[in-house]
Amino acid sequence: MKEMVTTSQAKSRVAYLGNIKIDKDNVLRYLGYRPGVFPQGRVLSLLDEYIENVHQLLEPSYSCVIRNVARVRDSATLIEGPVIFRSEVVARLLKACRKVAVVVVTIGNTLEDMANRLSRDGLVLQASILDAIGSDAVEKAADLAHSRIEKEANREGLATSRRFSPGYCDWDISQQVKVFRSVGPDLATVTLTDTCLMVPRKSISGIIGIGRGEAVRDYNPCHSCDKHDCRGRRSAPGK
Numbered sequence: 001m002k003e004m005v006t007t008s009q010a011k012s013r014v015a016y017l018g019n020i021k022i023d024k025d026n027v028l029r030y031l032g033y034r035p036g037v038f039p040q041g042r043v044l045s046l047l048d049e050y051i052e053n054v055h056q057l058l059e060p061s062y063s064c065v066i067r068n069v070a071r072v073r074d075s076a077t078l079i080e081g082p083v084i085f086r087s088e089v090v091a092r093l094l095k096a097c098r099k100v101a102v103v104v105v106t107i108g109n110t111l112e113d114m115a116n117r118l119s120r121d122g123l124v125l126q127a128s129i130l131d132a133i134g135s136d137a138v139e140k141a142a143d144l145a146h147s148r149i150e151k152e153a154n155r156e157g158l159a160t161s162r163r164f165s166p167g168y169c170d171w172d173i174s175q176q177v178k179v180f181r182s183v184g185p186d187l188a189t190v191t192l193t194d195t196c197l198m199v200p201r202k203s204i205s206g207i208i209g210i211g212r213g214e215a216v217r218d219y220n221p222c223h224s225c226d227k228h229d230c231r232g233r234r235s236a237p238g239k
Helices: 024-030 041-057 088-094 110-120 124-154 173-183
Strands: 013-016 061-073 076-079 083-086 097-106 159-164 203-211
Touching: 024 041, 024 124, 041 110, 041 124, 061 088, 061 124, 061 173, 076 088, 083 088, 083 173, 088 097, 088 159, 088 203, 097 124, 097 159, 097 173, 110 124, 124 159, 124 203, 173 203
Parallel strands: none
Antiparallel strands: 013 061, 061 076, 061 097, 076 083, 097 203, 159 203
């Protein structure tokens, strides 16, 4: 069976994603609405209108490279490149993995530019709704990219882990530099600032472990974390 990638073949690829289906409930959550509470009048009308037409503003794509996991020692993980990720959470995950997918996902600049233009024109409500839709869109784009990577891994009889991003758990945001270095120059139109923020802002970076068995698929550091009010907390498998 053909390997996903070998050490000598590791090369970043850019892929474009299809239509993104926006989840209205998620958008409302980003806007600050509690579950079961729905807006009325103008807010609801704008929300429906923007969701219906937002695809004209989306340019979803992702860059991905599959690299071999070379060595894990304490909180340091050496992957092919060579690049070292420093995080106990990442190390515990990748210790059970043969490979790791390093990914950068974006929906492009257009939606963000439009939201900024609306805000400058004093249309703060419209800008906020569009920004919230963009937040859901980039998460959906990341899910689609993850699904493609998972299908490729499954063809080899391998499983994929949850997606982990710098800035979560003990993986410091400064490690964005290592993620971008690992992906290489073929990034999906995303750049990194001196403070490790991504441009366009509606972008997601991270890793997905690839290996065999439940240890890879079900690994969830949230189960051993006492920070129950964390916005990034994940309880369901694969989320």
